[in-house]
Amino acid sequence: MNALETRGLKKTFRVKQKAPGFAASLRSLWAPQWSDKEAVSGIDLTVAQGETVAFLGPNGAGKSTTIKMLTGILHPSEGEAKVLGYVPWKERKQLAYHIGTVFGQKSQLWYHLPPSDTFELMSRIYELDRTDYKRRRDNLIERFVLGPYLNTPVRRLSLGERMRCEIACSFLHRPSLLFLDEPTIGLDAMIKERIRELIAELNREEGTTVFLTSHDAGDIERLCRRAVVIHHGGIMVDGPVERLKRDILRYKTVTIRIAEGAELSGSGGGNVMQSTILAANGEGRLSADVGNGTVQAGSSLPFGTERLPSEPGILKLSVDLTATGVEAVLSELMSRLSIADVTVEDPPMEEVIKTLFERGREQSAAGEGNPP
Numbered sequence: 001m002n003a004l005e006t007r008g009l010k011k012t013f014r015v016k017q018k019a020p021g022f023a024a025s026l027r028s029l030w031a032p033q034w035s036d037k038e039a040v041s042g043i044d045l046t047v048a049q050g051e052t053v054a055f056l057g058p059n060g061a062g063k064s065t066t067i068k069m070l071t072g073i074l075h076p077s078e079g080e081a082k083v084l085g086y087v088p089w090k091e092r093k094q095l096a097y098h099i100g101t102v103f104g105q106k107s108q109l110w111y112h113l114p115p116s117d118t119f120e121l122m123s124r125i126y127e128l129d130r131t132d133y134k135r136r137r138d139n140l141i142e143r144f145v146l147g148p149y150l151n152t153p154v155r156r157l158s159l160g161e162r163m164r165c166e167i168a169c170s171f172l173h174r175p176s177l178l179f180l181d182e183p184t185i186g187l188d189a190m191i192k193e194r195i196r197e198l199i200a201e202l203n204r205e206e207g208t209t210v211f212l213t214s215h216d217a218g219d220i221e222r223l224c225r226r227a228v229v230i231h232h233g234g235i236m237v238d239g240p241v242e243r244l245k246r247d248i249l250r251y252k253t254v255t256i257r258i259a260e261g262a263e264l265s266g267s268g269g270g271n272v273m274q275s276t277i278l279a280a281n282g283e284g285r286l287s288a289d290v291g292n293g294t295v296q297a298g299s300s301l302p303f304g305t306e307r308l309p310s311e312p313g314i315l316k317l318s319v320d321l322t323a324t325g326v327e328a329v330l331s332e333l334m335s336r337l338s339i340a341d342v343t344v345e346d347p348p349m350e351e352v353i354k355t356l357f358e359r360g361r362e363q364s365a366a367g368e369g370n371p372p
């Protein structure tokens with residue numbers, strides 16, 4: 001049995017139309033005008049048990065609406081779906097025993113109670129065997145290092161502490177399928193990484209199917225092997241994350257803060273000849289060509305890089321990993337610049353999606369079909 005299967009899954013919302021102004025508001029009370037908004041326009045998707053799938057798309061693409069149908073919160077307008085063998089909107093209660101959900105923006109923990117009480121309540125809701133529950137709870141407390149704040153009311157926990165409790169709680173009843181919606185949103189880099197490790201660990205050990213929505217490329221790379229990209233309610237790309245990474249995430253963004261006393265200018269925008277880096281006289285100067293009270297760093301960027309728009313004092317580069325390495329770029333820049341701080345990031349997922357769409361448009365214009 002597959003973890004989930006959908007055929008022609010569609011959701012159309014009826015939306016009330018209203019012209020601006022008070023008179024129009026009154027009129028719409030007597031004679032409302034309606035229009036149809038197709039949020040999901042026919043999704044065919046099969047996910048096998050134990051798969052880790054990133055379900056991606058820009059804002060408004062239809063991700064949440066699809067997840068709501070798959071968890072039984074919404075009834076589709078057309079189409080079929082089976083999740084762990086259940087029709088979600090007809091057998092929601094039975095399905096709830098077998099799935100877990102984590103919504104980064106919404107808590108399932110009782111706000112005024114400590115996490116230990118939520119665990120207890122969940123064990124009753126899911127009708128867990130007492131001995132098994134206690135063993136499982138203790139194991140999750142240990143894995144997620146929840147001991148220090150298990151008895152603190154949730155409202156007093158930091159976001160990172162709360163999210164660890166949320167995820168531990170969603171694993172309590174050993175779900176076969178876990179829906180994660182932006183599970184690391186707002187967390188700092190270290191906590192994000194720890195949360196990803198724990199989810200990956202449980203997927204490996206218990207074969208939990210993961211269906212993840214995230215705008216964070218790190219979540220996708222670390223947690224998922226397959227990416228399904230939707231746009232305007234339909235599937236646009238369905239393939240291995242490795243391929244998406246190879247094609248799109250081959251860039252890293254390197255942001256360099258120049259040491260105090262140095263200042264950057266230049267037109268940027270990717271033209272190497274135009275991307276002259278200038279620094280003011282004083283500490284942190286770049287190289288030799290002195291002129292008009294400034295020190296010129298040299299007129300070219302390291303090979304394989306492109307300058308991105310940035311604030312004064314910051315040099316932001318897109319590094320093409322197929323042409324060069326981050327280390328080579330940094331060592332070249334360090335010999336030319338006095339650097340106060342460096343960060344290396346993946347491009348934001350929005351950028352990845354944008355690139356995908358641009359390629360899609362180019363390829364369909366050339367009659368080549370779907371992107372990559």
Ligand SMILES: Nc1ncnc2c1ncn2[C@@H]1O[C@H](COP(=O)(O)OP(=O)(O)OP(=O)(O)O)[C@@H](O)[C@H]1O
Pocket residue numbers: 013014015037038039057058059060061062063064065066
């Ligand atoms: N209850 C509703 N009534 C009318 N339109 C809705 C409703 N819920 C969602 N929509 C519309 O359906 C489309 C898809 O919304 P959905 O929330 O599924 O997108 P999403 O991909 O999850 O976006 P985001 O990344 O911003 O959360 C949007 O245009 C949204 O405005």
